[in-house]
Amino acid sequence: MRRRTLLPREIILPKAKLARSAISWGKLIMPIFLLAWFFVLGQPARASTIPIEINTVWTKAQSPIVINDYIWLKSGVSLTIEPGVIVKHGIDGMLIISGKLTAIGTKAEPIIFTSIKDDANGGDTNADGAASAPAPGDWWYLNINLGGEASLDYVTIQYGGEYDQGGVKNYRGKLLINHSLIAKNSGGASNDRGLLIISNSSIYYNLSEFMPGQLVDWGVSNNGQAGIIVDAKNNWWGGAAGPCPWRQLLPAGVPIWQVDVRAICGDKPLVDLGVAYSPWLIASPDEPAAPDPVIIVPGILGSWNISGRWQIDPIFHTYDNLMEALIAAGYKEDSLGEAKPTLFTFPYDWRVDNNITAGLLKEKIQQVKEITGASQVDIIAHSMGGLVTRSYAQGSDYQNDIDQVIFLGTPHQGSPESYLKYEGGAFVEKWDWLKRYAFQIEAALNGYFDLVDYIRVKVPTVEQLLPVYDYLKDKQPDNSWQLRPYPLNYPQNIYLEDLNSHAGVDLLKQRVKITNIVSDLGASSTLNYLRVIADPDPSDNKWQSGYPENLDKNLDSLEKGNGDSTVPLASAASLTGVEVIETNNSNHENLPTVMQKEIIKALTGTAPDNYFNNKLTSTFKRWAFFRVYSPVDFAIIAPDGKKIGKDFASSTEINQIPDAFYSGFNSEAEFVLIPNPLDGEYKVELQGVDSGGEYTLANSLIDGDKEIEREFTGTIAPEQEREFTVDYTAAADNPISDLAPVDTVPPVITITSPLENSQYP
Numbered sequence: 001m002r003r004r005t006l007l008p009r010e011i012i013l014p015k016a017k018l019a020r021s022a023i024s025w026g027k028l029i030m031p032i033f034l035l036a037w038f039f040v041l042g043q044p045a046r047a048s049t050i051p052i053e054i055n056t057v058w059t060k061a062q063s064p065i066v067i068n069d070y071i072w073l074k075s076g077v078s079l080t081i082e083p084g085v086i087v088k089h090g091i092d093g094m095l096i097i098s099g100k101l102t103a104i105g106t107k108a109e110p111i112i113f114t115s116i117k118d119d120a121n122g123g124d125t126n127a128d129g130a131a132s133a134p135a136p137g138d139w140w141y142l143n144i145n146l147g148g149e150a151s152l153d154y155v156t157i158q159y160g161g162e163y164d165q166g167g168v169k170n171y172r173g174k175l176l177i178n179h180s181l182i183a184k185n186s187g188g189a190s191n192d193r194g195l196l197i198i199s200n201s202s203i204y205y206n207l208s209e210f211m212p213g214q215l216v217d218w219g220v221s222n223n224g225q226a227g228i229i230v231d232a233k234n235n236w237w238g239g240a241a242g243p244c245p246w247r248q249l250l251p252a253g254v255p256i257w258q259v260d261v262r263a264i265c266g267d268k269p270l271v272d273l274g275v276a277y278s279p280w281l282i283a284s285p286d287e288p289a290a291p292d293p294v295i296i297v298p299g300i301l302g303s304w305n306i307s308g309r310w311q312i313d314p315i316f317h318t319y320d321n322l323m324e325a326l327i328a329a330g331y332k333e334d335s336l337g338e339a340k341p342t343l344f345t346f347p348y349d350w351r352v353d354n355n356i357t358a359g360l361l362k363e364k365i366q367q368v369k370e371i372t373g374a375s376q377v378d379i380i381a382h383s384m385g386g387l388v389t390r391s392y393a394q395g396s397d398y399q400n401d402i403d404q405v406i407f408l409g410t411p412h413q414g415s416p417e418s419y420l421k422y423e424g425g426a427f428v429e430k431w432d433w434l435k436r437y438a439f440q441i442e443a444a445l446n447g448y449f450d451l452v453d454y455i456r457v458k459v460p461t462v463e464q465l466l467p468v469y470d471y472l473k474d475k476q477p478d479n480s481w482q483l484r485p486y487p488l489n490y491p492q493n494i495y496l497e498d499l500n501s502h503a504g505v506d507l508l509k510q511r512v513k514i515t516n517i518v519s520d521l522g523a524s525s526t527l528n529y530l531r532v533i534a535d536p537d538p539s540d541n542k543w544q545s546g547y548p549e550n551l552d553k554n555l556d557s558l559e560k561g562n563g564d565s566t567v568p569l570a571s572a573a574s575l576t577g578v579e580v581i582e583t584n585n586s587n588h589e590n591l592p593t594v595m596q597k598e599i600i601k602a603l604t605g606t607a608p609d610n611y612f613n614n615k616l617t618s619t620f621k622r623w624a625f626f627r628v629y630s631p632v633d634f635a636i637i638a639p640d641g642k643k644i645g646k647d648f649a650s651s652t653e654i655n656q657i658p659d660a661f662y663s664g665f666n667s668e669a670e671f672v673l674i675p676n677p678l679d680g681e682y683k684v685e686l687q688g689v690d691s692g693g694e695y696t697l698a699n700s701l702i703d704g705d706k707e708i709e710r711e712f713t714g715t716i717a718p719e720q721e722r723e724f725t726v727d728y729t730a731a732a733d734n735p736i737s738d739l740a741p742v743d744t745v746p747p748v749i750t751i752t753s754p755l756e757n758s759q760y761p
Helices: 261-265 320-328 354-372 385-393 417-424 432-445 451-458 460-464 494-499 502-511 596-604
Strands: 049-052 056-058 065-067 070-073 078-081 086-089 094-097 100-104 111-115 142-144 149-153 155-157 168-171 174-178 181-183 189-192 195-199 202-204 207-211 214-221 294-297 303-306 309-312 343-345 377-382 402-408 472-475 481-483 513-519 526-533 558-561 579-583 622-629 632-637 643-647 652-655 669-675 680-688 693-703 706-716 721-728 740-742
Touching: 094 100, 142 149, 168 174, 189 195, 202 214, 214 261, 294 320, 294 354, 294 385, 320 343, 320 596, 354 377, 354 385, 354 460, 377 385, 385 402, 385 494, 385 502, 402 596, 417 451, 417 460, 417 526, 432 451, 432 622, 451 460, 460 494, 494 502, 513 596, 579 596, 622 632, 622 680, 632 669, 632 693, 643 669, 680 693, 693 721, 706 721
Parallel strands: 049 070, 056 078, 065 086, 070 094, 078 100, 086 111, 094 142, 100 149, 111 155, 142 168, 149 174, 155 181, 168 189, 174 195, 181 202, 189 214, 294 343, 294 377, 377 402, 402 513, 472 526, 513 579
Antiparallel strands: 207 214, 303 309, 472 481, 526 558, 622 669, 622 693, 632 643, 632 680, 643 652, 680 721, 693 706, 721 740
């Protein structure tokens, strides 16, 4: 028997809630719809209460609201629950209504009464991870007590109940239920001499024992009183056949405890005497609400400015598979020009301060709301895109227009690789070759000769990604390494410190529903710590907080640990009290593809059957990387004759090579990326532009962490064309040849003899 304590005497008491294992079934224990009272040791069961004595409103910002004891709304007092509120109950949780309860949700934002073990709604509130799962009977029930009134609209009641009392009980009160779901309880709804009206709702799968071994779906109980009418018409009972009026079908002369009710009613929900259930709905009224529109917010390198317009990852195609999966799940992509689009992207300049980008995200959300008519959006935020989203959601200008956020490998507490760039302009991690190129070009165009100066002044996001925990190790006299406590002699990251303050994280969890998806590829997969020594050259502005020992010779000072190859697990998984999904099958770049089913399930509640893997970054084993520096435009012709770059004749862009990328010719620096280049001869065509002058053509082969580079510098006149060739042989020790200019200038021939009109014997 469960522990019980005392209730105030003025409350009309419910029946005792008994553990089934403690009950000895026999003829003295009647079926649950027959019982009006049950006594413990000869007295009604009682428990302590927390009274609500003034008019009260429960808001979504307070959600989830946890009830671990009896909460008593006293007579004459009102409680209003706003749409979207989640109320979670512990084992002794019960809301007793002697006053007036108004719980009016919406189809998009129902009010949910559920178990504290229910991590799918409101996150892991009991902070036990996957150690517990919700089940019918986890909490008591919603109790409309003597003289109480309740109006429930778009409400879900689940995982509560006990025998005849169900998930919601009306004892001599007034209970109106509409557009609601009563399911997965131990018993559905019960009425004892009160007014109960239920309509346009779903009442099914409320399983409890009728007798030992007889598990039935209790629908609506009326305390066996045919003279009191419960209006339960126009409801969905889980099937087109409707409910089962079990008492009217009992065989004559057979005691109830000997009746096999399942043989009479099968799986249909049971309804009691006095329950008017006809007509019933033959189709579910609670079809899932149309999901909120979705915005994908990419991370670093996830956006590129092509001819003056920002586009989402046209290089690595990181989000292509996820977008195909979302479209297959019913979303409509905005860029395809479809009517009523629901899938949007938010490409942005990932070098700009995240707080500024957060303001642009606010504008994007407003645009999406205007296009779709929705009041809120869902966000899928990859990598640093999660920090951009947090900056907005935790900011003072937040408009309460994000329903849920799905983080994918977000460095919530930073990433140590940022230290290498911020302190020394060092690019040593995967894909750093493209970052280095982008930063070098931007530094030159902005007049910076020192890359570190450029990063610290013009790329604040690098500083905003610095970790806010201990990650530097100092060398000791005995050659051991000791972890330095943050922020002592660290480059400090005020931005992430503010985001991760207790108040900041609590605000985030109050404002949005969070699913945090992380990956762990093992204990030697991801940069976690740096072993640093004193700056060997104090005269420059590099390595002011410590130089990774021998970084110019090897990478031994970069200490690996758990993570997704880019973000340490300790950083990605640092948010507590939220739903966490972890995988060990994906690196940082591939999370949007590998976790597409989990993403869609978090958005819609249903995992799709299909899995899209048409363009996966991991299939790009090698890259041919061509780039030119003004004053030239260029085009590349592959060994199979396909072309990418500028079409000189029409001054348009051309791209015939699958998955290749061309940056466009309206910039100071152009580049072409070709994944998995073919063996053979590549031709490079150049054309002088503007006033001509000195130009540079560079070519690299990127193979894993290895980069082989070739470069040629020359001069060119306006509209002059030059041609180069380079040979690729993937299996060779030296896979690329030097850039060889082709002599395309025709010779000048001068004939000096014989002279015209001359005669020679």
